[in-house]
Amino acid sequence: MEYSIIVNPLAGSGRAKKIWQQLQSRLNELNIVYQVVETRYHGHAVDLAERIAHRFASAAATHVVMVVGGDGTLHETLNGLIKANSSLPLAYIPAGSGNDFARGYGLSQDPMTALQQALDAQHPTLINVGHYYDAIKQEEGYFLNNLGVGFDAAIVSQANASSAKKRLNRWHLGNLSYLSQALGVLYNQEPFETMVQEKNGHHHLFPKTFILIASNHPYIGGGFKIAPDESLHSSTLELLVVERRNWLITFWCLRQFARGRLNHSRFAKCFRASRLHYVTTSLEFAQTDGEEMGSRFMDLTLDTCQYPFWGTSLKEKKFN
Numbered sequence: 001m002e003y004s005i006i007v008n009p010l011a012g013s014g015r016a017k018k019i020w021q022q023l024q025s026r027l028n029e030l031n032i033v034y035q036v037v038e039t040r041y042h043g044h045a046v047d048l049a050e051r052i053a054h055r056f057a058s059a060a061a062t063h064v065v066m067v068v069g070g071d072g073t074l075h076e077t078l079n080g081l082i083k084a085n086s087s088l089p090l091a092y093i094p095a096g097s098g099n100d101f102a103r104g105y106g107l108s109q110d111p112m113t114a115l116q117q118a119l120d121a122q123h124p125t126l127i128n129v130g131h132y133y134d135a136i137k138q139e140e141g142y143f144l145n146n147l148g149v150g151f152d153a154a155i156v157s158q159a160n161a162s163s164a165k166k167r168l169n170r171w172h173l174g175n176l177s178y179l180s181q182a183l184g185v186l187y188n189q190e191p192f193e194t195m196v197q198e199k200n201g202h203h204h205l206f207p208k209t210f211i212l213i214a215s216n217h218p219y220i221g222g223g224f225k226i227a228p229d230e231s232l233h234s235s236t237l238e239l240l241v242v243e244r245r246n247w248l249i250t251f252w253c254l255r256q257f258a259r260g261r262l263n264h265s266r267f268a269k270c271f272r273a274s275r276l277h278y279v280t281t282s283l284e285f286a287q288t289d290g291e292e293m294g295s296r297f298m299d300l301t302l303d304t305c306q307y308p309f310w311g312t313s314l315k316e317k318k319f320n
């Protein structure tokens with residue numbers, strides 16, 4: 001196998017740069033054939049992946065696109081590959097701060113072990129990725145982890161905008177800024193109205209939505225289990241809706257979230273389906289795989305499609 005490697009040197013508050021140096025030594029030791037390119041700006045991995053897809057279009061059996069970075073770089077690379085109609089398998093070495101996809105798939109958090117998992121693979125494993133279409137912006141895209149509107153997205157947006165994050169990043173403490181932003185968002189965020197339409201035509205109205213997250217596998221926010229029953233190997237997505245009631249219930253919900261039990265709480269409503277349709281009626285922040293989608297109204301239809309992944313899984317159950 002040959003590898004095209006996309007490295008985001010800034011991922012994990014700069015940790016990825018050092019991780020890449022270690023990986024590079026190992027690849028050289030093993031005489032693995034690879035070419036590497038570093039991302040230089042936000043969104044660059046989309047363009048790089050598209051270019052790689054076109055260059056190696058006829059080499060899907062012998063060429064792998066490997067990402068060294070966080071969930072955001074992986075997200076961009078996947079979207080670039082799909083945009084280019086590629087079927088080049090995707091491999092991933094977690095070097096970000098959250099690394100939720102690695103947890104969902106069963107990749108080690110240790111980059112050298114994750115590299116070995118990629119090198120050990122004998123064939124691609126088909127995973128399900130989420131696909132969204134927003135009828136308001138007439139925009140579509142793909143996600144590996146989740147798509148959130150409201151609480152989680154406001155945290156991502158505010159943490160990215162805050163100068164505290166940049167300062168904390170210098171000390172490799174970027175995650176602390178998420179915590180402080182979470183408290184701010186909790187205090188300031190107004191509830192919003194959501195309408196979920198089920199396949200059978202049933203409508204559910206949630207006038208005071210607070211959390212609205214569609215998940216493709218269990219993890220969010222660096223290891224919190226938000227959708228414990230979801231899997232990258234099932235064609236379903238799970239939409240979790242939590243309404244804001246009083247402070248006591250809100251803190252109870254956050255406690256259940258931290259314990260991975262929110263989806264079983266009586267204060268949460270879960271929809272699990274291969275196709276989801278929901279609408280929000282006010283301007284709300286949205287995020288997908290931790291990447292900001294901006295503040296917007298949304299009329300979302302979600303489903304899944306398959307993409308080949310390259311790497312053995314630490315999870316016992318083998319799917320392919």
Ligand SMILES: Nc1ncnc2c1ncn2[C@@H]1O[C@H](COP(=O)(O)OP(=O)(O)OP(=O)(O)O)[C@@H](O)[C@H]1O
Pocket residue numbers: 008009010011012013039040041042043044069070071072073074076095096097098099100289290291
């Ligand atoms: N050279 C660069 N300069 C500025 N931003 C960049 C650069 N390269 C990549 N990015 C952006 O950095 C953002 C964060 O990357 P990524 O998600 O991979 O790391 P992370 O946030 O540390 O990890 P995680 O998402 O797992 O917490 C992405 O939006 C990506 O587009």
